[in-house]
Amino acid sequence: MSFANRQTRSPRPHDPDRAADARALLPLSGGLGDLIAGAGGCSPFLLSLLQKETPWIAEALEDPEAALSDEFGRLRAIEASAPETLKAALRQGKRRVALLIALADLGGVWPLEEVTGALSRFADLACDLALRAVLRPLIARGKLPGMSEADIETGAGMIILAMGKMGAGELNYSSDIDLISLFDESRYDADTYNEARPIYIRATRAIAAMLSDITEDGYVFRTDLRLRPDPSVTPVCLSTEMAERYYESLGRTWERAAYIKARPAAGDIAAGETFIAALRPFVWRRHLDFAAIQDAHDMRQAIRDHKGHHGAITLPGHDMKLGRGGIREVEFFAQFHQIIAGGRDPGLRVRGTVEALGLLSDRQWAPLDVTERLASHYRALRDVEHRIQMVNDAQTHELPQSEDGIDRIAALSDMDGASFRKDLRQRLEEVHTTCETFFAQESCRMPPSPTPEDAPTISPELIERWRSYPALRSTRAQEIFARLRPRLLDALSRATKPDEALVAFDGFLAGLPAGVQLFSLFEANPQLIDLLGDIAGTAPDLAVYLSRNSSVFDAVIGGAFFAEWPGADKLSDRLSRLLAAEEDYEARLDTARRWQKEWHFRIGVHHLRGLIGPVEAAEQYSDLADAVLRGLWPVVQDNFALRHGPPPGRGAIVIGAGSLGARRLNARSDLDLIVMYDADGVDSSDGKRPLVSRVYYAKLTKALVTSLSAPTAEGRLYEVDMRLRPSGNQGPVATSWPAFRAYHETEAWTWEHLALTSARPVAGPQSLREDTEAFRRTVLAQPRDQLGLRRDVAEMRARIAAARGEARDWDMKLGRGRTQEIELLAQAGILAIGTGESDIHAGLDAAAQIGWITADQASDLDQAWAQFWAFSLTTKLLTSRPLDPAALGRGGWELLLRDTGSDSWSELRDHLEELRARAAKAVDAALAVDPEEARGGANVDEEDR
DSSP states (O other): OOOOGSOOOOOOOHHHHHHHHHHHOOOOOOOHHHHHHHHHHHHHHHHHHHHHHHHHHHHHHHHHHHHHHHHHHHHHHHHHOGGGGGHHHHHHHHHHHHHHHHHHHHSSOHHHHHHHHHHHHHHHHHHHHHHHHHHHHHHHOSTTTTTGGGGGGGGEEEEEEEEEHHHTTOOOOTTEEEEEEEEEESSSOOHHHHHHHHHHHHHHOOOOOOHHBBTTBBOSEEEEEEEESSSSTTOOOOEHHHHHHHHHHHHHHHHHTTSSSSEEEEOOHHHHHHHHHHHHHHHHHSOOTTTHHHHHHHHHHHHHHHHHHOSOOOOTTTTTTTTSSSHHHHOOOOHHHHHHHTTOOOHHHSHHHHHHHHHHHHHHHHHHHHHHHHHHHHHHHHHHHHHHHHHHHOOOBBOOSHHHHHHHHHTTTTTHHHHHHHHHHHHHHHHHHHHHOOOOOHHHHHOOOOTTTTTTTOOHHHHHHHHHGGGOHHHHHHHHHHHHHHHHHHHHHSSSSSHHHHHHHHHHHOOOOOOHHHHHHHHHHHHHHHHHHHHHHHHHHHHHHHHOOGHHHHHHHHTTTTTTTOOOOHHHHHHHHHHHSSHHHHHHHHHHHHHHHHHHHHHHHHHHSSSSHHHHHHHHHHHHHHHHHHHHHHHHHHHHHHHHHHSSSTTTEEEEEEHHHHEEEEEEEEEEEEEEETTTTTOOOOSSSBBBHHHHHHHHHHHHHHHHSOOBBBBBOEEETTHHHHHHHGGOEEHHHHHHHHHHHHTTOOHHHHHHHHOOEEOOOHHHHHHHHHHHHHHHHSSHHHHHHHHHHHHHHHHOOOOOOOOTOSSSSSSTTTTHHHHHHHHHHHHHHHHHOHHHHHHHHHHHHHSSEEEHHHHHHHHHHHHHEEEEEEHHHHHHSOOOOHHHHHHHHHHHHHHHHHSHHHHHHHHHHHHEEEEEEEEHHOOOOOOHHHHHHHHHHHHHH
């Protein structure tokens, strides 16, 4: 579509004589004529371009997109057919592209993104053509060992990375281009590497000269190669391996920020993408990186000091890029939010500034009104920057010093001088205020506050010990911690027993491997200090856990930490997406561990703060385990299949048993698992190293157990117990579907059918899960000899009591009248009436229905089990050791009292003992079997068989 068919705006001619000259060159009527006149009347540079490219621009205005495409094609044809003329052709191409883009920009035909995008696409093309033109004769003369004409298509292993605005597709009108030149050393052996290296260095210099040399035709782009690693001592082209080693060992924060926008623009694009992917851990730290805020502030301060940008904003001579409230302020705001959160939130890893601002608000890392305001100002400031550079094609970002010069920029913006000045000043001041709030040193650091009067006393010995901890060895960590200490002490002083909380905090501090990152996180998010105070004052064990897994604090900042629980299905979907984004198996295992820890921590915090009770906590711990199994099981299978082929037959499912099956996990539960497979008549797998089906699934099961329980750099997920599988430890680790059915139909002991009441398929093929659940219900529904069932359960109870010995006072699981016995009775009730339910309440009602206990006893047992179980679940959150009330601390007592509905510790102790005594009496009565009656029942049962 032509300009004439669009609604265009026209800059106000600043020089009537030049405007007349421009209109005379292209005697167009209407808005298009006014646009040409206005552009020429404001800019000597644009007038000169109009004079040189009059015939071309007249035709190009009919369809600017097609004109650009044709010009790009013309230049490619010249490089391929007459590379010796490319240098002049590129300069002519730059004139044409610059003129067309300027008119599209000034006329409002193209928005900012299309203007900067077109300039960046031309820069990509120019780099690619220059690289080809330089390499072609070198390869022809055999200067690059092993390279042929065909290798020119991939740059013969050479990579041109576009950095800065070119990398982001945001080049300004007269911008230089920031490039890093690399080569892929893997194409060479040791001997040819030394031969090729100086050739790549020479080629890089030739490419830069082709683009930046000023000839009678002008120049293409000023080229800057100084963003490479340590430019004062390194050559202009490095191997990718050398560059990687530099960034891994010496890379600085500003270089991390620079690589947000980096992309391969010319040469071996695939090798360039591989290089950038290798730098991902350097650029995108795994955890929230609030320490980068101070680095950003220091960078901004250094720029201001170097450029002298202090004091109030005055427009004459103001630097639109680096000055106060300028473009760089907005770019820093976007980039350093990305640096802080992009490691945790991959969705923030974008190159464009405006796109990044939008994502920061979409993903709740910055307020919407702030990002929208900054995006609007950024576009306006970039427009002004372009108009400054259009006047004389000068690489400047400064407004003119004279009022007349500023009026010229206003005219190019189609505004009167007064309105332009007012609007621009307001934008600069708003950008400065907004960004200063985020970056300024005084806002990054916590304001000093007095130590609370009731704060715990810190002894000189303790302070001296703190200085020896790894977290406080660096000067920077000590400085931040000194600012944090009053707030930390204030949080600890609010604990019921501040001195106990201080001891717990000391344990937390001692376990930290490093301090700067975490202390910076606390400083930027003081609410985390309050949370740590709560934890230290209530659950010292959890504080110690946090010192080893402090990254879980990241989850609190993520925005959804206190949102509604998503449920197992959504959790498994989220984990699956995260795992799919990782490139190798070990990375997926580490990702699963980090993710599980964060959600596990969330459940504990919600329970600790009373947002959920023990019942909801158990359900959420169980949902989390389900999600991990559903997300990790396909990953384990896919990795196993790389060597041994896909699972033969219908595949395998993971069955949750015990507390997992019953959905009653606590903070420290292991997972009772059964793996069951159906080879469906297939004898072996089909892969590089095929395995017999039985062996395949046994090894696959072991791989699953390893994926869950093996410690990696991120710890372990769960301990796994597989003793509830058919035949226990004597049976195969993976059970076939026919064997599973046969065993439970003919061989299973009573205790195994009791365990089956709480078993449920968790992960694996849906059809096999459905078949298994249907079979489970069929087995549980089969008629049973109630007397024999009671006898078996009584024997089990006696054996457990003999094996365990005397019960501990505060152990609510093992012993007469406690949860294990009540659960046995409830499971027996379920078997007795043939229902497939796993609910304790339903099982106790069933026992009452068949006369083993009275309705009142069922109610007593139900109440006792609920209280004991809630007490046990909360205790597991507080400590990994047997409960010692004297060592628990007041905060832990209060949590236990809250979760059990008691007013005092003595009341709780007496209430639990009363419940236990009634429960023991009820279980005694239910399982009391007359010996003669039991023998008779056994004979009848044998005859029936």
